[in-house]
Amino acid sequence: MNKTNTNTTTNKTDRLISRITTMIAAIVVVCLGIWGINTLLQHWKFEETNDAQIDEYINPVVAxxxxxxxxxxxxxxxxxxxxxxxxxxxNSEYAAQQQEAEASLLNARAQVTVLESNVTTSAQTARVYESQIAAAKAKLVNQEQEYDRYKKLYDVESATKQQLEKVETALAVARSDYKTARDAYQASLAKINDAKVQQSALNAEIKRREAVVTKNDLNVSYTxxxxxxxxxxxxxxxxxxxxxxxxxxxxxIVDWEAGKWVVANFKETQIRHMNIGETARIVVDAFPGKKLTGKIESLSAATGSRFSLLPPDNATGNFVKIAQRIPVRIRLNGTPEELKQLSAGMNVNVSVAKERQ
Structure with a gap:
């Protein structure tokens, strides 16, 4: 009797274990089937890659x-x-150079003032000589008339040779005075022109020294x-x-103002479905529960291997066909605050919907 009860209990236990095992197996099969179907649908609808990283501008600060x-x-x-x-x-050295340049500029400007004063003085002198020319010319005309009278008187023997020579000497003196006045006037004009030429040269020097001052100001600011x-x-x-x-x-320094983007390296067989402006789904490995989106900005003009330091040359005879990768740049959507936790170099998974006609 006891043996019969024991066998009955064992059979019930076996059947229970068998049912539980069958149920677990069925659940596993169903889960695997759902996962498999979901994976197939995912591959059917999307192009995916895990060869992708976040990128942003990292610029040097240079002295x-x-x-x-x-x-x-x-x-x-x-x-x-x-x-x-x-x-x-x-900035001690650059500040001293700045002070020296400013002093040189002030000196050049002071020289311009001196030249302007010289031009004014020479102009006044020229006016004085111009008045002397008029007086000398009037005296010369008078002496020429006086000489003509005495020459006529001498010809008719109404004047002595001594008187004629005296008038002739006075005429020569008048001519010399007139020539001297004109030469002095021309010399004063030449001085004015010389001063103006020097002033033009000095103005150019002032511009040069102003440039030196500006340069030294920049050097001080660069410190x-x-x-x-x-x-x-x-x-x-x-x-x-x-x-x-x-x-x-x-x-x-990492530039936050320029935004962040993802460089996804898709296989060459995957990019035929991709277009600029298309939306991409992004999952960051560091934050698996956080899903992001982005817009495709551009596709590389060549494969990544062509931009490498030593591009492969298939003509060498060591050819092995390998699926090449095409870098795709995807601009991340979101404000700087929303993307603040993401750092350049983080790994991400990217999926892009296939456009089927």
Whole structure:
């Protein structure tokens, strides 16, 4: 009797286990079927790739002048606003050059004032000589008339030769005085012209010195390095009192104003369904529950391998056919605040709907 009850209990347990196992297997098969169908539909409707990363502009902050770093006003990974002071370079040498250039400019302008005064003085002198010319000419005309009278008197023996010679000498003196007055007048005009030529040359020199002052002003301003736009600083590799050279990279800043985008490397067999302006769905590995969208901005003009340092050459004889990748640039939708958590280099999964005719 006990043996019969035991067998009955065992059979019931086996049947129960068998039912549970069958149910679990059925559920697994159904789940696998749903997953398989969903995967097939996904591949049917979308082109997908996980060879994609977030990208944004990371620009260098470069020193425009040579000097010692006086102060550093940022820390690694610090958020900065446009115009924030990042680095101050010692400007003692450039400030001295600026003062020297300003003093030279003031000296040149003072020389212009002196030349203008010389032009005025020479003009007044020329007017005096012009008056003397008129007086000398009147005297010369009078002496010429006097000489003509005495010459006629001498010819009729009404005047002596001594009187004629005396009048002739006076005429020669009058002519000399007239010529001297005219030469002096011309000399004074030449001085005016010389002063004006010097003034023109000095005006050109003033412009040159003004350019030097502007250049020195710029050099002084370059000693204060500010953030060119809103962004986030990268790694800090400089220290105070360090000597930096013009053109040296001092830091890197991530540009938040330019936005963020995704570079998705699709296979060459996938891009036939893609068009500029088409919407893409994006899932970031770091935030799997956060789904983003974007617009296709452009497709690369060549495969990624063609832009590499050593492009492959299939004519060498080592040809192995490999599906090439075409970089596709996708602009992320959203405000800077919404995309703030995303960093350049993060891996993402991208899917683009196929357009079927």
């Amino acid at each position: 425009k002048v040579t000097g010692y770093i006086e102060e550093i006003r940022y820390e690694e990974n610090q958020e900065v606003k446009k115009g924030d002071t990042l680095i101050i370079i010692d 204060i390095i500010t953030a060119p736009y809103n962004g986030k600083m990268g790694r800090r590799t400089i220290q105070p009192r360090q000597l930096v050279q013009a053109g040296q990279v001092l830091a890197y």
